[in-house]
Amino acid sequence: MSANAITERESGLAGRLSDWLFRNPNRFLILLFIPPLLWLGVVYIGALFALLAQSFFSIDEFSGVIVYEPTLSTFAQLLHPANLDVILRTLVMAAAVTIASAAIAYPLAYFAARYAKGKWKALFYFLIMLPLWSSYLIKVYSWKLILAREGIISWLAAKLHVTWMLDGLLATPVIGGPSLSTSYIGTFVVFIYIWLPYMILPTQAALERVPVNLIEASADLGGSPSQTFRHVLWPLALPGLVAGSIFTFSLTLGDYIVPQVVGSSTQFIGNAVFAHQGMAGNIPLAAAFTIVPILIMLVYLSVAKRMGAFNAL
Amino acid sequence: MRSDATSRPPLLLSLATLGALLFIHVPLLLIIVYSFSADVNFQFPPSGFTTQWYVDALERQDMWKAFWLSVKTAFVATAIALVLGTLAAAALWKSSFFGKDYVSLIFILPIALPGIITGIALRSAFNILDIPFSIWTIILGHATFCIVVVFNNALARFRRLSGSMIEASMDLGADGFQTFRHVVLPQIGSALLAGGMLAFALSFDEVIVTIFTSGLENKTLPIWIYEQLFRPRERPITNVAAVLVMFVTTVPVLAAYYLTKDAEHTGGGGK
Numbered sequence: 193m194s195a196n197a198i199t200e201r202e203s204g205l206a207g208r209l210s211d212w213l214f215r216n217p218n219r220f221l222i223l224l225f226i227p228p229l230l231w232l233g234v235v236y237i238g239a240l241f242a243l244l245a246q247s248f249f250s251i252d253e254f255s256g257v258i259v260y261e262p263t264l265s266t267f268a269q270l271l272h273p274a275n276l277d278v279i280l281r282t283l284v285m286a287a288a289v290t291i292a293s294a295a296i297a298y299p300l301a302y303f304a305a306r307y308a309k310g311k312w313k314a315l316f317y318f319l320i321m322l323p324l325w326s327s328y329l330i331k332v333y334s335w336k337l338i339l340a341r342e343g344i345i346s347w348l349a350a351k352l353h354v355t356w357m358l359d360g361l362l363a364t365p366v367i368g369g370p371s372l373s374t375s376y377i378g379t380f381v382v383f384i385y386i387w388l389p390y391m392i393l394p395t396q397a398a399l400e401r402v403p404v405n406l407i408e409a410s411a412d413l414g415g416s417p418s419q420t421f422r423h424v425l426w427p428l429a430l431p432g433l434v435a436g437s438i439f440t441f442s443l444t445l446g447d448y449i450v451p452q453v454v455g456s457s458t459q460f461i462g463n464a465v466f467a468h469q470g471m472a473g474n475i476p477l478a479a480a481f482t483i484v485p486i487l488i489m490l491v492y493l494s495v496a497k498r499m500g501a502f503n504a505l
Numbered sequence: 506m507r508s509d510a511t512s513r514p515p516l517l518l519s520l521a522t523l524g525a526l527l528f529i530h531v532p533l534l535l536i537i538v539y540s541f542s543a544d545v546n547f548q549f550p551p552s553g554f555t556t557q558w559y560v561d562a563l564e565r566q567d568m569w570k571a572f573w574l575s576v577k578t579a580f581v582a583t584a585i586a587l588v589l590g591t592l593a594a595a596a597l598w599k600s601s602f603f604g605k606d607y608v609s610l611i612f613i614l615p616i617a618l619p620g621i622i623t624g625i626a627l628r629s630a631f632n633i634l635d636i637p638f639s640i641w642t643i644i645l646g647h648a649t650f651c652i653v654v655v656f657n658n659a660l661a662r663f664r665r666l667s668g669s670m671i672e673a674s675m676d677l678g679a680d681g682f683q684t685f686r687h688v689v690l691p692q693i694g695s696a697l698l699a700g701g702m703l704a705f706a707l708s709f710d711e712v713i714v715t716i717f718t719s720g721l722e723n724k725t726l727p728i729w730i731y732e733q734l735f736r737p738r739e740r741p742i743t744n745v746a747a748v749l750v751m752f753v754t755t756v757p758v759l760a761a762y763y764l765t766k767d768a769e770h771t772g773g774g775g776k
Contacts, residue, residue, distance in 0.1 A: 210681035221596045228593035228652060231585075232611050236623070236649050239630035243622075246629060296528070299521035307514045318762060323529045325703070325758040327710045329730050330747045334532035336734070337539055340547035344535065347549045388529060417515075438617065446619015449713065453734055462621050469625055479629070482622050489618060 244486075247479035258476060266476045270484070275464070279484055282461040285376075286444040289383040290391075290437045296384065297391040297436065298429070304392075305399035320396070324389035332453050335382045339373035339454060369456050379455035386450065387443050391436035394501075398432025399425070434501035441492060445485040461485060533751065540744040547740075562745035571729035572749075578640060578725060579708040582647035586704045589648075590655025591697060598663040615650045623649065624717030631718070638720025646718040647711060651704035658700030658765075662693045699764040702757035710754050726750060 213220040248262045269275060304316040323331070338344050349358040362368045362375060369375030402425065410420040448462030459467070461481060468478035514522075540558060542551035562568065593612060597605070615623055627646050636642060666689070674684040712727035719728060730750065733743040 206682055207680045214675070214681055221600050224592045225596035228589040228596075228656075229608070229611075231589050231652065232615070232649065235645060236615055236626075237611065239626035240622070242630045242633055243626040296525050299518055300525040303514060303518055303522040307518075319526060319530070321762060322755065322758065323533060325706055325754060326533060327727070327747070327750045327754050329710070329712055329727050329734075330536060330750055331532065333730070333734060333743070333747055334536045337535060337547055337549075338532060342549065343547045344549040385529070385532065388525075442617060442619055446621040447713070448621055449731070462619070465621055465625060469628070475629060478625060482625060485619055486622065493617065 243479050243482065245479075246475050247483055249476045251474050251476055256473060266480045267483075269477055270480055275481075278459050278461060278464050281458065282445060283488075285380065285383065285460065286441045288380060289387065289444045290440045292380070292384050293388050293391040293440045294395075294433050294437065297388060297395050298433070301392050301396035301429075301432075302399055302425075305396050305402075306404065320389055320392050324393070328386065329449070331386050332382060332450055335378070335385060336373055336454055339371070339378045339381070341371040341373070343373075345372060373454050374456055376456060379451050382450050382454045383444050383447070387440040390439035390443070391433070394435035395429060395432040398429050398435075402428045431500040434496050434499050438489075438492065438496055438501065442485070442489050445488065536744065536747050536751065540741075540748045542741070542744070545738065545740055558741040558745050562742045562749075565742060567724075568726075568729060568742075568746055571724045571726045574640065574723060575709050575726040578643050578647060579705045582644050582651050582708045583701050583704045585644070585648040586651030586655045587697060587701050590652045590700065590704075591659050591693075593652070593656050594659035594663055598660060599668070612653055612656050616653050620650075620711075620713035621717075624714040627714070628717040638718065638723065640723055642718045642720070643715055643723060643725065646714045647708040650711075650714070651708055654704045654707060655697070655700035658696050658703065659693060662696035666692055695764040699761035702761040702764075706754045706757045706761075710750065 213223070246258075247266055248264070250259050250261070250263045250265045251257070252259050270279070300320070304313065304320070308316045340346075346355070346358065349355045358372075361377065362370070362372065367376045367380075369377075372378045372381075406424060407420055410424045411417075415423065446462050448460065448466045451458070451460045451463055461484060465478045465481045468474040468481065539551070541554045541556065542548075543553035543555045544551050597609065597612075623646065627642070627649075630636075631638070631642055670688055670692075671684055674688045675681075679687065710727055711725075712731055715725055715728055716731070719725065724732075726746070727750070730743065730746055733739055733746065736743075
């Protein structure tokens with residue numbers, strides 16, 4: 193296309209500017225892109241690197257002053273049994289929450305994708321979206337009300353004469369505790385509750401794309417419902433579940449409020465970071481701790497990408 | 506033979522679906538019940554009902570101060586996010602260049618990484634640069650993840666926008682600004698409004714990053730509620746504040762939903 197073939201248009205400054213931008217699409221794009229890129233690139237990435245850099249410093253054990261000399265000793269501290277415990281506990285919790293969320297989300301997503309039609313479909317979408325966007329703190333708080341010793345679960349258990357079951361559950365070593373709201377079970381349930389919608393939406397989106405006749409074809413060819421699930425539905429739903437798991441896993445890794453409000457006062461990575469940067473003033477160790485979820489999430493994201501999860505987002 | 510199976514869901518599936526729906530909605534409804542409870546503790550069922558706590562809560566000056574700080578923060582953060590998020594979506598929409606995947610990653614990272622990392626990173630940056638905490642440090646943090654929300658909403662709509670409409674406008678003699686004003690904006694307008702409302706709700710509710718970027722003086726409503734969680738004697742007031750927050754965040758989300766639900770009918774889609 194030759195620019196000379198077009199006669200120059202008479203127009204003001206704005207017009208000439210717009211013509212110039214049209215003729216230089218790349219420069220136009222760069223102009224558009226500079227402000228947002230500056231914000232995220234400088235403010236966000238800059239702050240992130242400033243934080244990571246601090247993990248290479250250490251803290252003087254006697255004076256509590258940060259020593260600005262590059263060292264790996266802070267990372268070595270992560271390997272102390274107490275800190276390793278924190279990391280392992282968080283990873284197990286994140287994995288358990290992710291698996292449980294997938295198990296609860298799948299039937300709901302499948303129902304919404306396959307059986308809900310027209311108005312019902314809109315209603316389903318809406319019913320899933322609403323809790324996703326309601327207040328995070330309020331959701332945590334509501335579970336404190338539910339799980340408390342004098343709360344609705346104890347009341348229900350008493351009404352149904354199954355208090356012995358609840359007591360048995362709380363007597364279980366490790367996951368039990370004095371009451372539901374001060375046990376790992378409580379923390380686990382609240383995490384599932386809060387991140388569940390993040391799992392449902394991508395799973396539903398993935399299942400939405402499975403044509404119904406594919407399921408019928410599997411049945412026509414003699415596949416039992418469980419075979420159809422294993423060989424047809426599962427592989428097609430997997431990218432959606434993996435996409436959802438990015439959120440459930442990552443958000444559980446970094447949360448420090450849920451274990452504080454509902455749980456057995458043991459530390460997760462988020463609590464450790466919070467405690468080290470706050471009262472203890474040990475920014476280097478807090479920074480070193482944050483590297484753990486960053487590394488885990490980078491590996492997780494690259495695996496998820498390979499499994500096609502990004503297309504399901 | 507099995508064709509009837511497509512219309513009727515298996516009983517077990519229906520039950521699991523119902524269970525999951527109850528699981529995600531009952532706790533939120535329960536808060537509303539508790540806000541009218543006459544008891545100060547967690548007792549269920551409540552021994553009686555009262556609206557007294559609403560009267561008490563609405564008179565709490567510290568709550569209102571926190572509320573207005575949250576509203577201000579959310580407005581400014583949303584405004585910044587609307588401009589920057591839309592620019593980014595417009596730039597990334599049709600372009601392809603070396604390293605685009607990595608640049609796109611920057612626009613996912615603030616929500617893909619746990620919030621605590623954003624929070625502590627910003628806090629240590631403020632410390633290094635000797636920036637005192639204020640409403641602006643809160644806004645800085647909020648705008649960072651609000652940009653991502655607006656970006657995603659705008660990009661989704663840009664992808665549905667047909668390029669032929671823009672070309673037609675240019676062919677008919679409109680310059681770039683006129684095209685933007687009369688062709689592009691009306692089509693992406695509702696998506697921007699929806700993205701803005703979601704960003705507002707997100708900012709209004711944010712606590713994980715805010716704790717790191719607010720300092721002791723500036724309490725947003727979520728921080729105020731967070732502190733209330735550890736004051737058992739003020740439980741009734743906390744319940745009422747919780748209902749208030751639920752209401753304020755739900756309205757923009759409802760509006761955003763109605764704005765985007767007809768998005769498939771974007772003009773020029775059937776080129």
